[in-house]
Amino acid sequence: MSTRLDVPRQGGKSSSLFFQVFPSLMLPMFLGVVDQTIVATALPAISADLGEVQRLSWVVVAYLIANTMAAPVYGRMGDVLGRRRMLLTALAIMIVASLFCALAPSMLALTAARALQGLGGGGLMTLSHSLVGEVVPPRERARYQGYIAAVVVCSNCFGPLAGGVLTQLFGWRSVFLINLPLGVAAAMIVRRLPARRPQGERAGFDGLGLAYFVAFVLPALLALEQIQRFRWSLVPLVGALVVVSLGALTLLLRRERRHDAPMIPIALLERAVMWRSGALSACHGAALVSLITFLPLYLRVVRGTSASETGLLLLPIAVGIGVGSLTTGRLVSKTGRTMVFPSVALIVAAILMLGFALTLPILTFGQISLLLGVSAFFMGSVMGVVQVTVQNAAGPTMLGAAAGSVNFSRSIGASFGTTLVSALLFSDLSATDGGAAHAFAGLVGLGPAALDGVPAAARATILAAVAGTFRLVFLLIATYVAAGAILAWFVPARRLP
Secondary structure, three states: OOOOOOOOOOHHHHHHHHHHHHHHHHHHHHHHHHHHHHHHOOHHHHHHHHOOHHHOHHHHHHHHHHHHHHHHHHHHHHHHHOHHHHHHHHHHHHHHHHHHHHHOOOHHHHHHHHHHHHHHHHHHHHHHHHHHHHHOOHHHHHHHHHHHHHHHHHHHHHHHHHHHHHHHHHOOOHHHHOHHHHHHHHHHHHOOOOOOOOOOOOOOOOHHHHHHHHHHHHHHHHHHHHHOOOOHHHHHHHHHHHHHHHHHHHHHHHHHHHOOOOOOOHHHHOOHHHHHHHHHHHHHHHHHHHHHHHHHHHHHHHHOOOHHHHHHHHHHHHHHHHHHHHHHHHHHHHHOEOOHHHHHHHHHHHHHHHHHHHHHHHOOHHHHHHHHHHHHHHHOOOHHHHHHHHHHHHOHHHHHHHHHHHHHHHHHHHHHHHHHHHHHHHHHHHHHOHHHHHHHHHHHHHHHHHHOOOOHHHHHHHHHHHHHHHHHHHHHHHHHHHHHHHHHOOOOOOEOO
């Protein structure tokens, strides 16, 4: 097998090269997707065991922040040093971090371990997409997105079910331990990939840009986190965090414009097709990750479901996303059209999510599954189209940077979106009913049974306050979907070459 692959021109050759590479990427892709969905069903159990329910969202956000920082790093380093090498590095970090997660004695330790896990997970999908783009020409990429979607379907189906069953049978720590054998197996398979000569230029990595980026993201998220327990005495702290974040953003943008090898390719992102696609990806990430993070909490706190029952109720979302992505990939390949599909589909998804939020108290479990499954199907139209669009716009020498920019946008949108939802949840609870805010930790651990000793009138008041707050949560998530629908109509690239 040759050590260098030029971009193929013929369908038969691209098919052969794709199937030489893709089997080795299936398990890393699987790990990259499953790590979020498998943890979602364990969140109530994690909170019940470690406490600090107000910081529960940081189990998700810490992973996303690190993933956000790592995605463009892997994209650039893959262009420069080779994607197989960087993929093995990402898997090694993922394995070690998963062990630390399983052994975490406190919420703070788990958050730190999840951040380390995100540093590994940030490379799995970015590098896998880049390796596929390396051997498949632009028009063919949409067709092969269907195979990637099949992996997403499998991992999305496995995640909620496995997370629920493992949590109920063996405890929440087992959802991290399962990554160890999977990660080792993935590394052994990836080693079979041929080493290819990188297409990007060797240049110094933008370490200072990375530092500015961290100084921008972390204070902004910490400022949002303070809102959920807002007091007037915290105003100076929040103001200082905002000033630091904005100052770091200014320095970051100035730095990235001048650096020869920027962590964030500003010149690339200034193109309308790139930044609008990135903004769409951010809205999509905010909606989807917020949904799979806070839906298990709602089901546990208000409906009293077990971990395995929650996993089953999350399954339609997982299947819907995968099937929607698979269907969209086939349509793009046949027609050459791209953004028309999410432009229409996200309007439907936004309407369905709005209906879900408004009718939530009267919905049965079956109706919840149906509404969310159909919404997820239409939301599945986004990520494959965005990947194909930005890779085509970036060209072969910037594939890694383009793939990294998509994951970067999605992760930063998910980080800010999830943190904002968490802030809304706890601040509204505190403002609406102090008793509900005080009882929330017990509800996360035991469900409505935590209120068995409370007088009937007080119990009804607390549950009504909690249910009303969750309605606001899902309305905010519907707003994220609606914003994505608007953005999709303004992405200028509507067809593939």
